[in-house]
Amino acid sequence: xxxxxxxxxxxxxxxxxxxxxxxxxxxxxxxxxxxxxxxxxxxxxxxxxxxxxxxxxxxxxxxxxxxxxxxxxxxxxxxxxxxxxxxxxxxxxxxxxxxxxxxxxxxxxxxxxxxxxxxxxxxxxxxxxxxxxxxxxxxxxxxxxxxxxxxxxxxxxxxxxxxxxxxxxxxxxxxxxxxxxxxxxxxxxxxxxxxxxxxxxxxxxxxxxxxxxxxxxxxxxxxxxxxxxxxxxxxxxxxxxxxxxxxxxxxxxxxxxxxxxxxxxxxxxxxxxxxxxxxxxxxxxxxxxxxxxxxxxxxxxxxxxxxxxxxxx
Numbered sequence: 001x002x003x004x005x006x007x008x009x010x011x012x013x014x015x016x017x018x019x020x021x022x023x024x025x026x027x028x029x030x031x032x033x034x035x036x037x038x039x040x041x042x043x044x045x046x047x048x049x050x051x052x053x054x055x056x057x058x059x060x061x062x063x064x065x066x067x068x069x070x071x072x073x074x075x076x077x078x079x080x081x082x083x084x085x086x087x088x089x090x091x092x093x094x095x096x097x098x099x100x101x102x103x104x105x106x107x108x109x110x111x112x113x114x115x116x117x118x119x120x121x122x123x124x125x126x127x128x129x130x131x132x133x134x135x136x137x138x139x140x141x142x143x144x145x146x147x148x149x150x151x152x153x154x155x156x157x158x159x160x161x162x163x164x165x166x167x168x169x170x171x172x173x174x175x176x177x178x179x180x181x182x183x184x185x186x187x188x189x190x191x192x193x194x195x196x197x198x199x200x201x202x203x204x205x206x207x208x209x210x211x212x213x214x215x216x217x218x219x220x221x222x223x224x225x226x227x228x229x230x231x232x233x234x235x236x237x238x239x240x241x242x243x244x245x246x247x248x249x250x251x252x253x254x255x256x257x258x259x260x261x262x263x264x265x266x267x268x269x270x271x272x273x274x275x276x277x278x279x280x281x282x283x284x285x286x287x288x289x290x291x292x293x294x295x296x297x298x299x300x301x302x303x304x305x306x307x308x309x310x311x312x313x
Contacts, residue, residue: 003028004075005106008065008086011097013303016161016275017089018065020250023207025082027067032159034063062097071105079103092252093279122158125170128192130157133220144195146188147220157188161274164299164306165248166192168272172308173197177243180204180264182234182257187214187227189246194226202240204232235260246272251280255287262291268313270296274306281305 006027008018012034019030069078083101090096121137122130131137133149148157157166169192173179176199181190184203193201205211211229218227232238234257235245245261247254254273261271271293276284284307285295293309300306 002071003068003106004071004079005104006067006069006079006082007102007104008067009062009098009100009102010065010086011062011095013095013277014089014097015063015065016159016304017092017094017250018086019067021085021089022065022067022082025078025085027069028209029068031066032063033066068106119158124157124163125167127170128166128195130188144192146191146195148186148188148191148217149220157186157192160301160304161248161306162188164301164304165189165246165272165274167299168270168274168306168308169193169196169244169246172270172272173244175199178202178240180235180238180240180242180245180261182245182247182261183249183253184214184229185210185248187217187229189248190214190227190229191217191221191223193244193246194221194223198244199226201227202242203227203229204235204238205229206231206233235264238264240264241266242269244270244272248274251276251284254284258284258287258291258293262293262311265311267311269311271309271311272306273309274304276305276307277303278305281307 010018015032015034019032022030069075087099119132121135124130127142128144128146129139131145131147133147137145139145146157166189169189173193173196175197177197179193179198179201181193181201181203184190184205187203190201190203203214208231211231214229218224218229238260242264243266245264247257265271273284288295288309292312294312295307295309297308298305
């Protein structure tokens with residue numbers, strides 16, 4: 001089968017928003033090629049290790065976001081809509097830089113191998129290491145391994161927003177906690193929460209392909225009985241009470257989640273959020289405070305910020 005590879009060349013700051021938008025417009029997979037990965041590898045500043053970096057595959061600056069769509073008679077119309085939608089992100093103060101687009105046709109076998117070129121064993125916290133399903137890695141004593149097959153590209157667990165979420169879970173989670181993972185993606189946070197001691201995790205995502213990807217990774221890690229997955233719009237209609245709610249999604253969507261997250265938590269429970277850029281911090285903090293949360297901590301990695309809040313006990 002042939003696919004259309006739609007590439008967006010933009011700034012590092014815009015990667016998350018562009019990726020989310022392309023998924024919303026029906027992408028069957030997204031690959032992010034970020035120039036900073038090369039810079040980190042050269043300066044040894046990254047968490048963990050990245051192997052076999054091929055610098056010629058990376059843009060000279062910024063990042064390239066590649067999305068894959070079925071090739072059909074409506075492609076030209078769809079491509080125009082995609083370009084317009086990406087350009088409109090500037091209305092949300094997202095810096096797009098010297099934006100450009102590129103389209104080419106690829107065979108399915110080429111697309112399936114994209115992940116293997118850029119995704120390798122990666123240590124993301126003091127205890128947790130992400131391991132691609134096609135690599136062999138035994139790990140050290142007490143090291144927690146999350147085995148991941150990105151599938152339709154809903155996250156490898158190595159993006160700063162995911163790393164921040166995993167680090168927060170590592171600090172806050174207690175044995176037998178119940179966790180709600182809102183925007184489950186590939187299931188990295190749900191799996192990490194279980195490995196850290198959660199008795200059960202409920203993972204929700206509006207995109208059925210994300211739920212399918214998470215289910216595949218749940219099985220890969222032997223956690224079918226520990227993680228419940230469901231197609232759901234944030235926490236609307238949720239009846240589960242939890243000790244921790246974790247959500248790695250954009251700030252504009254987080255604000256719609258805050259009130260339901262407060263209701264879902266036991267007194268003293270924690271709300272871990274990520275995917276926030278500096279200009280959106282006050283938007284999220286103000287909403288959290290108004291809902292009754294106490295802001296405990298803010299942690300930054302690169303341009304991304306995680307907020308940890310607590311429901312009054």
